[in-house]
Amino acid sequence: MIGIIGSGVMGMSHVATLTGLGGAKVVAVSDPDAVRVAQAAALAGGAKVLSPEALIADPSVDAVIVVSPDAKHAEQVLACLAAGKPVLCEKPLATSLADGAAILRADAGRGLVQVGYMRRFDPDYVDLKQHLQAGGAGDPLLIRMIHRNATAPAFMVGTQGITNSMVHEFDILRWLIGEEILRIRVQTPRAAKQGGLIDPLLAVAETASGILVEMENSGNVRYGYDIRTEILGSAGALMMAARPATRRQTAAGEVISHPADFTQRFADAYRIQFQDWIAALAAGKTKGAGSNAWDGYVAMAVAEAGVAALQSGDWADVSLPTQF
Template sequence: MSEHDLRVGVVGAGMMGSDHAARIHQRLSGARLVAVGDPDIERAERAVDGVDGARAEADPLAVIESSDVDAVVIASPGPAHEPLLLAAVQRGIPVLCEKPLTPDPVSSLRVVQAEAARGRKLIQIGFMRRFDPEYLNLKELLDAGELGRTLLLHCAHRNPARPPGFSTEMLITDSVVHEFDTTRWLLDAEITAVSVRQQGLVASTEAGVPQIVTIETAGGVLVDVEIFVNCGFGYQVRCEAVCENGTALVGGDSGMRTHHAGRWGGGVAADFRPRFRQAFDAEFQHWVRAARSGGIDGASAWDGYAAAAACEAGVAAQRSGSRTEVTLVERPELYA
């Protein structure tokens, strides 16, 4: 550490916040953890345990407003994000905010408008797939046009078991939200409509039932997403691009394979943390470098707003069984 390190505060000391606090302390260069804020002070204290000079705060806003915090990571529950983000924008410090930006497009738009009025991009959204080596390779391949125009994307998003309290709507807002952002990023196109179908075409409130989400884009590319949060075997995220002259697949379990006792096989990640650990580390390191200059290097507040709008349409389509259009306001010049 040095006196020129970015002094980072973390808001939220749950699974994501504590993981990010450890990441800042242990694996990043040019940054140091100075504070963790959580209404559960004991959780905050556990997150800073062993970190010299870092303190726990019971008031998350106190972290953002502290003069010794240069930048902040927001990893609190989504409904708490808006006032925290507005406080950071008001103070003019860079933010890395875990998704969602906010839980709905109306409040997300208020954050976008506040940042646009400030005239600087200060908020980066934690869509870590943009930093995953495989997804970066796919993005580079599609941008180069080596396989011709992209015609379709086939995606799968699988979890071994749904956590307690995981609702049907959360299939969209907590899981497929990543595919919404990945679609926009890979294709450089806004999402125009969303449709959702369930097993047997029968409406169900059981979040463990697989669903198929169809995404339409302004560029005419169709995207299908299998969302299955009760698959039983592990965590898996896949994306196959179908182009005019070929296909490309990422997330195809290409890690180590073994041959032993008459069998061959490999492992599947237990959850998102080992699968995307490298992406999280890269995302945070890029953000630290940008934040030291007062900016961001990743998904913007506008991207967070667009994802929230797609989620709203997705949940509506889920409930109605009908194709639902995505409504966006005109993009502010700051995000052009």
């Protein structure tokens, strides 16, 4: 029995996905917006509408999914840990490294926290990693990653292109190559402020073995949601396959559609992530195979370095503590 905190675009998408899966039921939802939360409850087939605190404490709720605004994540994850309940928290894990460290301390030895970096479950990324591990391109030398949104959400301002969006690249990069990011540099082109959001962003990161990684994050490209990754290695190159799309040829030219947003592009990834998480909990485990609290903390640490690099115009080292 699952409770979901947050019924915005992602929360509603999660309710719809979970309702279509077997093995779990959404029994409680929470959101300060009365209209949205009523819609989420109806979509779940009559779930209870509760406050976040009541939802976490409710004995009928076995596990919690946190899809609230970023600033609420740490508080709600810590409440889940205090209640001893497994929690899948959407990224970022928290908005400060101090709060991330508090979660790590509270979760130590229990492993109740999973962070919603769903790309680890995406079939295209899984296939790319398998080819990389098989040596199809030799040793990776350069990696290019593109993350483009048609329109940035209204809540995104300032450096959230790094802390809320580019964190996906930080996590999936570590998962792909099995290395830490040592330093990062982030820049933005001229006249690039869109509604308070610093956008687009171009980052270059260096990993422990010296791989250079270029990451583009663009929030307002208009034409659709566009995700790409290419790996240049010592013996060839790997390019993540694009999702099939209908090619339309008209008198005006040829048109290829892109997904409208992340809920379309990563629908399979979310479904597989939830299937894995639900199966793991049913088997008596505390979390699924996805990112853990440490992974969430590391993505935050890289993001903090990225913000510092953007502000300084220079490289910033990624600092990871050895103990908390």
